[in-house]
Amino acid sequence: IEFPAVYEMLSVMKAKLDASRSLLYETTRFVDMYKTYEDIARERSLTPDERAEMKKYSRLADAFTPMAKGMGSEYCNQNAYDSVQVHGGSGFMKDYACERIYRDARITSIYEGTTQLQVVAAIRHVTTGTYLNQIRAYESENIAEAYLPLKDELVKLTDIYAAAVEKVTSAKDSEYLDFMARRLxxxxxxxxxxxxxxxxxxxxxxxxxxxxVYNNIAKAEVAKHAEFINNFTPSEVNVYKKA
Known part of the structure; x- marks a missing residue:
């Protein structure tokens, strides 16, 4: 593969790896917080504020767990695929570790619930606003000045996401919602x-x-899904039933 192509592939692979790890750590933080309150509750009664905090973190853990599993395992497969591609024909031989990684990666999006089942668990946090509310929380956090332009892009993407959610949910069609769930x-x-x-x-x-790099990925992916949703009507779902 020519150097510029390899450079791009490796940068994207690294960005997806770091993004997956960041999402995993954020998910475990939410789990740790509500589990800590559960442990405290065994020793004494929680105050009203503590109960509210425990409920908040429990909801976030419930929302982020399927997202981390679903998107993390998909990125695992994509990175394994690209790793073999970077190595060329050698990447398919047992001389290189990526050959085994490529085989091992496939199960990650299947066991402990397929990606499709993770979407089933996650979609209610789209419709109830859990994800949108947390995105707004990140939006209010202090960000280094160098990344303010990236934040501005994410604010725009958030508006696009919110509009897509509104378009799908306002149809009041469960089949249509299920069809668009993974995209949302x-x-x-x-x-x-x-x-x-x-x-x-x-x-x-x-x-x-x-x-x-990941900011560019996010812009492209959100735009792609928004374009599909905006140009799709609920009745078109029937076309896919005929396949």
Missing amino acids: VEMAGNIIMSYLLILDASRNEEFDASAR
Whole structure:
């Protein structure tokens, strides 16, 4: 593969890896918080504020767990595929580790619930606004000045995402919602992971490249899904039933 193509592929692979890791750490933070309150509740009664905090983090853990599993495992497969591609024919031989990684990666989007089942678990947090509210929370956090232009892009993407959610949910058609569920969950995930990388980069410049590369990925993915949703009507779902 020519050098420019390899350069792009490796940068995208690194960005997806860092984005997946950031989402995983954020998910575990939410789980740790509500589990901590559960442990405290075994020793004494929680105050009203503590109960509210536990409920908040429990809801966020419930929302982020399927997103982290679904998008993380899909990125795992994509990175494994691209790793073999970078190595060329050698990547398919047992001399290189990527050959085994390529085989092992496939199961990650199947066991403990397929990606499609993760979407089933996540979509209610699209319709109830859990993801949108958390995106707005990230929007209010302090971000280094160098990343304010990236944040401005995410604010625009958030508006696009919110409009897409409104278009789908306002149809009051469960079949149509199920059809668009993965697109909506991925839109939310792209925005969330981009925010998390920007926040990481604000604290540690080692994430600078990944934050910038992933921001471009998020823009492309959100635009792609929004375009599909905006030019699709609920009645068109019937066409897919005939396949």
